[in-house]
Amino acid sequence: MGRWRPPRPRGSRYITPEGARRMRAEVKFLWEEERPRVTQAVSDAAKLGDRSENADYIYGKKRLREIDSRVRFLTKRLEEITVVDRLPEDRDKVFFGAWVTLEDDDENTRCYRIVGPDEFNVKEGLISMDSPVARALLGRRLDDEVELMVDEEWVTFYIVEIRYQE
Structure with missing residues (x-):
């Protein structure tokens, strides 16, 4: 071999x-x-x-x-x-660079920033745009439902906040 x-x-x-x-x-x-x-x-x-x-x-x-x-x-x-150094015109939609806060049915929240594959760091909440979570979030809007695999089961999250860094 x-x-x-x-x-x-x-x-x-x-x-x-x-x-x-x-x-x-x-x-x-x-x-x-x-x-x-x-x-x-x-x-x-x-x-x-x-x-x-x-x-x-x-x-x-x-x-x-x-x-x-x-x-x-x-x-x-x-x-x-x-x-990517400019902000999108529609800031109520998830694009590259967005901080996205998700909430599940038990009101547990998670916050992620969608970044490039060279800079992801899950401990800091930075996820690669190529990851399954980011792909599920890209293009979504505030209050949209997103189903994500967590600990080998599907969990429904709601997008409660989208913000961009100036």
Whole structure:
């Protein structure tokens, strides 16, 4: 069995201005701070002699490859993404970038923001526009019913609030 894996389907090419800023900041940090620090550590470890058994050298080289790979990925991704920085005209409808508050029959609420696939973070309530939840919400209006799979059962939610960040 080989190591070949089929390519993952490309995510959507949209991103919020905050997500784009975070990606640029990560590239800047990795390239201007992290990489020079690791390069210096590798150089210092190489001066100690036998590199084949030098854990600092081996780990440092591995970390440099990881940094270079991540910088290459982020740079290519930043070239192809579209920053969505304008608000929709109809703000009573769910579009990319919206904060959506959902309420179930027991009055439990959940709040999600629909963002690009490069910036999702479920703990912060940021869900990818490619996710099943976001696809179910996109295009819906205030007070619409949405059925979502929660813990392997269908639950009906109502959209109680839609807001956009200025």
